[in-house]
Amino acid sequence: MKKWQVAVVMVLAALGSWFSLGATAHAQTYTIATDTTFAPFEFQAKGGKYKGIDIDILNAIAKKENINYKLKAISFGAAVQQLSANQVDGVIAGMNVTPERQKTFDFSKAYYTSGVVMAVAKDSKVKTFKDLKGKTVALKTGTAGATYAKSIESKYGFKIKYFNDSNNMYNDVKVGNSAACFEDYPVMSYGIKNGIALKIVSKQYEAGDYGFAVKKGKNAALLKKFNAGLAAIKADGTYKKIIDKYLHSSEASLTGETASSRTFIGLFTQNLGTIGNGLWMTLELTVISIILATVMGVILGVLGVMPGKIGPAISSTIIYIFRGMPLMVLAFFIYIGFPDLIGHGFKIPAFIAGMITLMLNEGAYTGAFVKGGFKAVDDGQMEAARSLGLPYWTAMRKVIMPQGIRIMIPSFINQFIITLKDTSILSVIGIVELTQTGTLIIARNFEGFKIWLMIAIIYLILITLLTWLSNWVQRRMN
């Protein structure tokens, strides 16, 4: 009894300190969000560090203007959402300055000008927009390419399919699911130079400016410094050096990968550190979430079988809400929606948001089967215990729970495995766990098959270990 109380207090204290850490770190440093897979503007190099035109420009400007910042690499869509929800202070992610976006964001002076091109598979017969009639076009959400393609959709009669990152979009075209994709010229040409099996078949359309963005009416000082810094690095030649470095060299020279590292084993050893970090994050999320979800589930289960109407009503409502909501929606709601609702610059670190998401979702499922498990214990057991004079909670603890938990063990094991797999969904809020690690590695080396195979094998190994552990515990309990 005492021990678990101490554990609960410790978990709560840990949560509290995380929250306050998040708050203090913010007060001193700007958080700048960027995309994860938008080479050559941003991409992860070997060892997990981000590189690219945006990153280097930001870094050079920060040096000139003494800006303290923390880089946060998430998907483009999430970066834009978080900027509007005040979760980050600025975004530099090859973002096109559009009238639409200027309603919500203030932009710096353009630091790059680029146009949209259409790319198709190497052996494709599609040459012009007219050839797209009735076919599917792959687009990345929120990009200039997507806006442009949308504007000519009805004119050329094609269908649209959206992706959250560039690689999945390229691959969809490569394998023939989509006939073409629309992408910014420097990004596409850089990708093709580095091994993407696509070809550019159109000229550049809709030349657009890339700008650094802050939320409208906020962080004016940061924006001013950015503009001043940009002028300074253009004047002293740093800007040109950065552009030349990325647009006129191959990826391998930037990421430090060699030809020999393209075998399965080679890729594995080259990326061991990055994968290890992702794996560790997955394990951390899984273990903490399993503990929290189990605590929550048992509380919900006990409430659900309590005498009276209030306990069961609370239990059913919570289970109904959190079991009925897709995990991804819940993650977005807690990470982006909830701080937006509170306002006042309130932020939740992604890891904490992810943990709460998993706790609520898996906790609701756990609550449902815990309740079921307790109900499956014969009514006569409670009657016999109570007729001996045992109070309700003693009867629950000594008679009903030990029997119920035995019934629940297979469900618990199942839920632990689901929790482990569900951590991968949290990559949408920018947590770099195992799945997101895979996305990031592929973003720079385009080795989709080998890397996903690697990630899949790691998950299978984890689940096998978890199953063994659970079975061992189950045998011990019986």
Added chain:
Amino acid sequence: MAKVVVKDLHKSYGDNEVLKGLNLEVEDNEVVCMIGPSGSGKSTFLRCLNDLELPTQGQVIISGYDLSDKGTNINLVRENIGMVFQHFNLFPHLSVLQNITLAPIQLKKASKAEAEKTARHLLDVVGLADKVDAMPKSLSGGQKQRVAIARALAMNPKIMLFDEPTSALDPEMVGDVLDVMKRLAADGMTMIVVTHEMGFAKEVADRVVFMADGLIQESGKPDDVFDHPKSPRLQDFLNKVINV
């Protein structure tokens, strides 16, 4: 005051009235057997006596404690009422010894050592001294029921309630259980027994109560009830159960 006093007891499940106003007093050391057709409300009546069922109306007073009074600590009252169920309801995850010692230890009636000593003694009394460490699932029905009786007795109750204790047993097991109950009765335990064992009722009961349709139809000494039934209901019932 009598040990058990029941006044105008009613119990309904929705529109279905199962008990329609019962009155009964049971004295100290008295053994009362309740007989009657299935569905007559005997078990419901018994379960009202230790608050497993909440009466819709009326009063149950055990050793002077009114169960409908909010100030009555029902757990304390239950410590003094042992109950034996038709389906034994042993705790399957606990050994025979643990089944018997759970309540005394949890309710701090005895230290672990004392509780175990008492348990071994009680198992000896019910003839199952060798089953101390057995798990319930390894026992026969008759053995389970005798453990259940020992479990109830471990709390040193003043009253014992038996809810058809032999109805779920194979015929050859019935005798052992009835023997234990007879010994309890002989030792002066106050007992209320819902049963279909007419032989037992005839032999052991101080009073036999016949229930039908949610009411006590007739009650009296065993000889009067079994040999000189007054109401046609009872005559009909006895004809059915005795002259099979």
